[in-house]
Amino acid sequence: MIQILPAEPHKTKIVQKLPLTTYHQRLKYLDSIQFNTFNLNSDRVTFDLTSNCTSAMSQEQLSSIFLGDEAYAGSRNFIHLESAMRRVLGHTQIIPTHNLLGAKKLIAKVLGKKNGTVLTNSTLIDTIFQDNGMDCVNIKIPTPLSEVTPSNFSGSIDIKKLKKEIINDMTKSIAFILIETCPASSHSQPFSLKNLKETCSIARKHKIITILDISFIVENAAFIIQFEPSHRKKSIAELVREMVNEVDITVMNAGEDCRSNAGGFITSRLEDIADELKNQVVVYEGLHTYGGMTGRTMEIVAKGLEDMVSDRSICWRITQIEYLFGKLRENRVPCIKGGNGIFLILSDFLPQLGHTEFPLFVLSSALYLTGAVRTVVDDMYEYLLNSEKSKTLGCEIPRDSFTNQHLDHIANAIIKLYENRRSIQTLQLHAKGKWTDEFTFELKDKNMPLFPIINELDEHNYEPWKITTIEHIGFTEREYRQKAAEEAGYNTFLLKSEVIGIDALTDSGTSAMSFEQWSLMLKAHETTYSSKDYEEFVETVKEIFGYKFVIPTHQGRAAEYICSQSLIKDADRIPGNMYFTTTKLHQELAGGQFIDVIVDEAHDPESSFEWKGNVDLNKMEDLVKKVGAHHVPYISFETCVNMAGGQPASMDNMRQVHDFCKRHTILVLFDATRCAENAYFIKKKDPRYKNKTIKEILKQMMSYGDGCTVSSKKDCLVNMCGFFAINDLRIFNKAQDLLRIYEGSRTTGGLSCQDLSAHTQGAKEMLDYHYIRSRVEQTQYLGNRLIEEGIPIVRPPGGHAVFLNARMFLDHLDQDEYPAQVLAIETFIEAGIRTMERGNVSKGRNPITGKNYRPALELVRITLPRRVYTNSHMEVIVQAVKKVYQRRQSIKGLKFVYEPEELRFFQGRFEYLKRGGAK
Ligand SMILES: Cc1ncc(COP(=O)(O)O)c(C=O)c1O
Known part of the structure; x- marks a missing residue:
């Protein structure tokens, strides 16, 4: 059953920073690429709304990168791909290709006919078949734009037209029938299963080969389940097999439903045709057991095939499409919902521009300028102009890589643009090309921007990363x-x-790391002795926290152990702004006694005091009076106090504690586990720090201390690591001895160099304001x-x-x-x-x-x-x-x-x- 889900059926495993730009930068970039967004470099695009090869992979798919058996012939990965295809699709033969074009090229060579005809539900002429001497005849049912919606199955074949074409085909020139799932050429609308069955049955009767482009088979199947009542109870997996079973051949762009970033294949149930295709694959693509794909890509595609038929994952895709569509329709934006995203209707959006006045380029440029969004403008211009595709601008949604907060931003940009559509300027053609990516434009009125600035959209009020890998x-x-x-x-x-x-048990070691962290990990040189990874770790910690000496530990409690053992004597008291379990225990194990000196408000869950993490200096004063400063080696000052509810301390309080402790020669040791979060609160709540960077605020916070212990599994964004940093050489030496005895070498603290490297990057990322x-x-x-x-x-x-x-x-x-x-x-x-x-x-x-x-x-x-x-x-x-x-x-x-x-x-x-x- 297809249902709207309340949330993603997965969590994020790896993220990639989104490039954030301002209106003025985008204005410049647009000018430099002459208003053709195809030519924008991806580091200037925040939301790339093209679904091809951009979807998030599952962690199982990503791990396949390391499972490539790059044998020239008969690799394990091909065998995996073949068996996944048989299980998921049900055909017996597979011919791997480098992508969909590779697949179509082989089809053209093997099944093509000189002056032949391809009957298809695509409204766009397939350049590859055209180039091989064939004519593409669109036999899709015609549907006015106002009636295009998935429940109308306007991607279906017009059966009357099909019969007519067959009857008129005196010279037997029909090469094959190509049916696309949710065809991109007509707003990604599905066909019905009834229609597919009817088409295939007619084709069988006339011995015409049927080819199904299954790149969007899952979306098409989901719409069939939703809107064709007799199939409501079927699973995606069942329906996919049923659809494939109807046709002779399938072709696949593995960059879509299979979520690979390259690859494709042909499947067939006819062995003789498969043999011919295999003979051609060696000419044009590679060997018949890799077809232009690396072993690892085949493994990714194999896993992607198995993953794609999960009901939950397509439910989330449908949920996101509905979400964006709902927002736009609420604001009366003229658009269509399809299997692959949302399609903006150009004639309603920009009625001032005629069909030949490049509304596609104008709207896509204006949308980039407004919301840093890139939309789809591609193909051979002449063909495009005559297809249904030219009537809408496609906002494709990559699978699972954007959150609903991202979609909110995209919707807002489109809505703002629509509300102010009269102020969108016209573009003037500068140079024409055969292909859309070759077109260039300039502004008609050079003194006016394409679209005026809309300030609030540049606040980047969304997660500043996209999801590249998910975990079910x-x-x-x-x-x-x-x-x-x-x-x-x-x-x-x-x-x-x-x-x-x-x-939601813990934020400890559970962060999603970034691609940047992973890539540094892969570069690490493993050793338990001295390494570049260790040196970079130390330098980064010094740079950010400002202390002289740094000791890596495997996690926070190890840092607490060596810190406590280095500093605490029997009967010492260790004041702290509330206890943390392991911190307190290590103080006690070293012979000390923890004394709570946090402000009273911290113990009152109802108090709305802003700085509940503050130390109460009167309590400190009382303690020193009672036991004497010589029995207080240090105060353990926690940033964003965990047990108090993640409550921050103020900068003033840190300074006052520092001054107090200096007067009594008591050290201030921060538990800086959640220091970046504390710095953010200071920036947000204390107007004096509004314009300071997180890095500057953190540096100032730490300047009020003599050292710190850190569980890096929190703010530093790593799954394992911690450290003890200190200004005092004597304490450092003692702590390092303990490290060697209990934890690992001086240069690793028992960690891998990979962990140290991930930390170097993670500690930098935590300072990013967004x-x-x-x-x-x-x-x-x-x-x-x-x-x-x-x-x-x-x-x-x-x-x-x-x-x-x-x-x-x-x-x-x-x-x-x-x-x-x-x-x-x-x-x-x-x-x-x-x-x-x-x-x-x-x-x-x-x-x-x-x-x-x-x-x-x-x-x-x-x-x-x-x-x-x-x-x-x-x-x-x-x-x-x-x-x-x-x-x-x-x-x-x-x-x-x-x-x-x-x-x-x-x-x-x-x-x-x-x-x-x-x-
Ligand atoms: C404030 C604080 N300090 C220390 C620790 C102990 O760190 P670890 O779990 O890395 O040993 C934690 C862990 O949750 C913590 O929250």
Whole structure:
């Protein structure tokens, strides 16, 4: 069944930075390429709206890059491709080609006839068949633009015309019938299965070969399921096989539904034709077992074929097309929805321009200028002009690479342009070419821009990256989740990730890395001794954080261990702005005692104080008075305090703490794990820093410290790494000794050089304003939506997570019935969303009294991995929490059935209490 999905059925695995440009830059670029957007370099285009070879791959596809068996003959990858094709499509023969043109070229050579005819539902003459002496006759049913919509199946063959062509074909010149799935030449409209069957049956009767271009077969199949009632219950996989089974031959552009960035193939159920095609493949393409594709491309295509028939993935594509279409129609923009995106109707959009006044070029240039969007203008101009394609401007949507926030921006650009369409200037032809990419233009009125500036569109209010690789996520039924929760002892840490839909357990090591990070990783030289990767790691950390000495550690707690062991003596007190579990534990293991010196507001989930991460200097003063400064080796000053709800500290507070500590010769050591998020809050909330860069703010923050420990698995955007940085040589030497004993070599800290390299790039990326803004604003969005729905959360929402106030949420439970623990597991059971308890269970027991600490904050942390989920996923979280809230009174508390002594929240197991709340 095709359904509209609330969010992507996948998470992001790898991202690629989007080039961001301003109106004035685009004005210049347009001028330099003479108003033909084909010729814009991709680093000047934010949204490339062409679906060909631009879709996000699955991580399984991407990993195929390393599985290429680049044998000249009979490679494993070809065998994989062949068997995937047989499983998914059902034909027996496959002929690999370098792309769709390669496939069509072979078809032309083998099945072409001199002065022959190709009957087709394409309205655009196929240049390759024309060049091989054939004539393309369009036999698609004619449909006025106003009636073009997928449910009308206007991509269908006109059966009457087909019969007429066959009857009139006295000289038997019909070479074959070519049927395109969602033909690009006519706004990507589908044909019906009934029509395909009828066409093929007529063709069979007259012994005419049928060829199906299956580049958009999945979209076409989805429309058949949606709009042809007798097929409503079929799966995409079934329908794809059924369609292929009708025809003799298929051709495929692997850059579309297969999501490859190159490649193609022909399949056939007729062995004799396949043999002839194989003989030609060696002439024009390559060998019959690679056909001009690398081994790795064949592997990517094989995986893509298997992936493409997943119902969920096409549902998301249809959802995104509907989403963009809905926005445009709401604003009365004249457009058509097709299998491959949205098509703007030129005659309604630019009525002032006639068909031959280049409305396609004008609108595509104006859209680039307005929204940095590139749309599709291609083909041989003469043919294009006579096809249906010339009546619309295609805004194709690459599969899974843009989020709905991106689509919002694209929609806004189109809407603004439409509202102000009268002010779009006319272009004057400068040079004509045979092909559209050769055309050049100039402005008719050189003193006026093509389209006036629209300021707010340049705010880049969207994720500044596109998704290049996705990871499919699990979908489970409630009963299954209930059982999984029971098996995990009602502890979300013990759930297997395969049962999780949205994993909001932690932002630690869960970030989507960028292509830039991956490419540096691939360049790393592995060694446990000294390396360039280590040196670059150190230099980057020094440059960003400003401390003299840097020690890599495998993650944050290792840095905390060596820091605590280097600095703490028995009976020392370590003040901190709230505890973090591992930080506190390492202080205690080194003989120290943690003292909470955070401002009182931090313990009040209802307080809307802006700087809840601040240190209370009176508390510091009291501590020093009580134990003496010589018993306080350092203050552990956390940026964007995790346990307080990701709350930031102000720059003034950092400076005051620094001044206080200097007076008492106490070191200031930041836990700078979430330092970029803190810097963003300072920029946003403190007007004095409005015009400073994130890098400048962070440098100033760190200048108030003597060193830091960092879990780089958070802000630094890596999956594994941490470090300890310090200005004092003596402490550095001691810490380095400990590193050698407990962690790994001085130059790796037990990490691979790949991890160090990914860190070098990740630490730079965290400073990008557009990135950090979109990161923190996503958390704000989630928090504000929950507040809107009346859910009790810690206010204001922090940087990395939104914290549900479990004490208020489940106010019928006593804190020793672990309300946060139960709320976390109930949210999982409700919708497969994994969160984390941060309350009584996490805080542990007082070793002297044996009683639970019962901390003031009893919270469930919904933690957002960086660059992984979209705002659509945020909405899914909101709806799930809302449902749990509605049934909150029926929720019972938990008791421990297994309770480890240390960090009990990781491994502890629970069971539900029999009775209702103790209160
Ligand atoms: C503030 C803070 N400090 C330290 C750590 C420990 O880091 P790691 O998990 O990398 O050992 C964490 C982990 O969540 C953290 O949030």
